[in-house]
Amino acid sequence: MSTNNQSMQIIEPLEFGKYYHIYNRGINSENIFKENRNHEYFLTLYNKHINPIAETFAWCLLKNHFHLLVRIKTSEEILQNQQENGSKKIIAPYQSFGNLFNAYTKAINKGYNRHGALFERSFKRKLIDNEYYLRSVIKYIHYNPVNHGFCQHPIEYPWSSYLTCVSEKPTKLKREKVISIFENIEGLKISHSKNEQFDSLERFLNL
Template sequence: MQTFQSLEYGNYYHIYNRGINDENLFKETRNHEHFLNLYSKHIEPIAETYAWCLLKNHFHLLVRIKTFEEIMLHQQDYEIKKIIPPHQSFGNLFNAYTKSINKSFNRHGSLFERPFKRKLIDNETYLQTLIKYIHYNPVNHGFCEHPIQYPWSSYQSCTSNKPTKLQRTKILSFFGDLENFKDCHKQSECFITLESYLEI
């Protein structure tokens, strides 16, 4: 039986999962929007976001769990009433989304595979590779030819000047600057080794 590590304060993680029995998680545009709204409510108070992508039957998130002190410092901004373990915040997100999908589509039971998958990111090279991997997911699945064409990922926010809660400045610094970020995303690459590690 596979075991999953707990989410530790201050660490970076790749959080990902798929629909149970490969069921589609996002059936309509409003589903993507609702998931992101719930994400803002449940995850932004406890984590910084570095990359995300929502596909039809699975998703990828790259986050840094804030330190306990950071969460306490900003709790008034998010009206946090009680500090709970980080994994529970993600669980609350997935449960709330499941309830909304079940109600909208007259279905019952679990929507996501359990437990949700998570991998610790322990070096900058791995983090860089994951950012590109997450942005290239729609390309690799045949939804578009370049990440900028896909609306449900963080790529457009990374290359835009529009306000964002994404950690855009830090993300671009991992690649040197915006131009290097774009250059690194010009060509697709083989992620077989990474996917084997992630057991995708």
């Protein structure tokens, strides 16, 4: 199989109503989050561009890459949200993510006197089609900082959704659904207290 065919294999369309693991890294592994205010600004842009078209179940921002787990809303859900906000135009989910990454790239380029692309050409995405895979990806995303040596437990890392999962603060994260996937909050905490290898998942993701 050619390299081009392999590259095509990992590209999934973003279909309404389906779950996706979305991830990307800086071009040539460049850091895309250089300081805390970068994480904060990315999340601000995420709230603007992605929350209207997707529900978020997990996320993690590291120095040179990120992971997101989302459910793309149905076209009816998106249209209802748009109408409530005075707009009748539905932007394609892929374009919403493109708008997020383009806006963030422009801000980083302006703020750090750089030019050109910040991310690898096309963000990667994998369809999640069963609850076992959904559970595995949630834990994989939360454990990314541990596996990259930034901390020893997900609760120690400030730029992921794990802290939100174990808190009671208001959030747009689908926290109750995430907790239910692990049966209850104690089940989530116990699962996340056990480190594990994600080699097979990373091979599947082509990381």
